[in-house]
Amino acid sequence: METLKNLARAVGGPTIRKGLMREVKTLGLLGTGVIGGGWAARALHFGIDVIAADVKPEMEAWIRGAVANAETALARLTFAPLPTKGKLSFTTDLRAMAGQVDFIQENIPEQLELKQRVLSDVSRAAAADVLIASSTSGLMPSDLQRDMQAPERFLVAHPFNPVYLLPLVELVGGRQTAPGTLAAAARFYAYIGMHPLTVRREVPGHLTDRLQEALWREILHMVNDDVATTGELDDSIVYGPGLRWAAMGTNLIYHLAGGEAGMRHMLRQFGPCLKWPWTHLEAPELTESLIDKMVAGTQAQAGGRSIRELERLRDDCLVAIQQVLKPYNIGAGATLRALEERLYVDAGRAAAPARADGAARYPVQVRPEWIDYNGHMTDSRYLQVFGDATDVLLRAAGVDDDYRAGARSLFTAESHIRHHAEAHALESLYVDTRVLAVDAKRVRLWHELRRANDDGLVASAGQLYLHVHTSPTRVTPMEEQVQSALAALQLAHERLPAPAGAAAFAAAHVER
Ligand SMILES: NC(=O)c1ccc[n+]([C@@H]2O[C@H](COP(=O)([O-])OP(=O)(O)OC[C@H]3O[C@@H](n4cnc5c(N)ncnc54)[C@H](O)[C@@H]3O)[C@@H](O)[C@H]2O)c1
Structure with a gap:
């Protein structure tokens, strides 16, 4: 893989x-x-x-x-x-x-x-x-x-x-x-x-619509025969199989249903019912009466909510489900994770490389949803922006997804943020990041968030990161090539004019 x-x-x-x-x-x-x-x-x-x-x-x-x-x-x-x-x-x-x-x-x-x-x-x-x-x-x-x-x-x-x-x-x-x-x-x-x-070869309806249509045909039959309402049939999915499908689909879930013997046992146990059969293959006639039942049923389910309102609810749930699946690296969560990795890699490429003559520069645009009731960027986003700038710099030093796959990472131990000016929606900013100090287990970074149009200082941050082995979590020395890449950056950044506040941050934390 x-x-x-x-x-x-x-x-x-x-x-x-x-x-x-x-x-x-x-x-x-x-x-x-x-x-x-x-x-x-x-x-x-x-x-x-x-x-x-x-x-x-x-x-x-x-x-x-x-x-x-x-x-x-x-x-x-x-x-x-x-x-x-x-x-x-x-x-x-x-x-x-x-x-x-x-x-x-x-x-x-x-x-x-x-x-x-x-x-x-x-x-x-x-x-x-x-x-x-x-x-x-x-x-x-x-x-x-x-x-x-x-x-x-x-x-x-x-x-x-x-x-x-x-x-x-x-x-x-x-x-x-x-x-x-x-x-x-x-x-x-x-x-x-x-x-x-x-899809391996062309077939009408590709893969997913054939599966969806089989379910849909069955729904129409059951509503037509007054076995269930549209709402009851939706409940039969939403409270049960629907939750499993997002993570594993039908086949892997049925493999689990067979216990230790998996799919083979599952087919032996439930195979005979395929002959009964439980389901109908032909779709029912779409009569006016069936159409009325489908419409009345779904209107009752909508409960007076508009299509737009329901779309927003659906979208919020779709976002939440993908975020929940992400840490498990499964299904749509794995896709989201791969996308994020790609976005970080590209942001790193777009950032000015960690040059010998300057700090690593990471461009940022203030997104409208980062604005709070005071009309400017809310507190937590400063931490996010500095965290993203750190990620870009660390990736350049070799701390990428492969490195982390070896149960090694850097965890934030301290963040000291000082605010100097407000940041407004859609404003273009950048973060300059310097390595203040590095040893085998620690790295101290100094970030300055500035406006792109006049280089005005918006905020600065000193951060201390500890190198850890993540399973179980304990502080460990970083790989030599990562430490030497960070040390080379530190050496280059020492030649730049000293940023106000950075020396105090570095000195205050020498003992940690
Ligand atoms: N709606 C779904 O859930 C869904 C899901 C997956 C795929 N699809 C497929 O996507 C396609 C579009 O579906 P939709 O739901 O967006 O339909 P739609 O009716 O909402 O949109 C079709 C658009 O095509 C435009 N159009 C018509 N003739 C045109 C022409 N000659 N040149 C340029 N534009 C023209 C129409 O003005 C209209 O804006 C279909 O093939 C459908 O099978 C739909």
């Missing part, structure tokens, strides 16, 4: 140049409804520019609203350092869009002939190394690519609503798709925090 570091390297922007695909700086969207809006929000959030194209000019206001709406939950998905947001532009000229972008994601209505016509047209306006992906829920890639120019760069990339929060994207190639297309597209989707799942 790839380590997080390798994955982060593999998906990194510049490496996308390899193979079939160019680096994706600008994403083109064809169709800007629910799914197009979701793609826009995700791509913009992770620093990719978006040109959205739709035949209806009124969709411009819609997509801008959808992006703003998604931002509330997206902003809380990760506190890892983010690049500057991408820029969104809109056009009704599909071919003009195709001529300006590095990757195209099609999200127009689910009609084969319409998609074939638009894909064929757009493929003639896009350079041959621009990958073109369709969000289709169930159409076959071989059918969709039939009339395209350079069909080898086409794939299905089926996302899930809301695209900006759910990481799954199913990748499916058609008969004319080049083998490298799926791999190149997978790198792009992983770069924007998704989990690309390559």
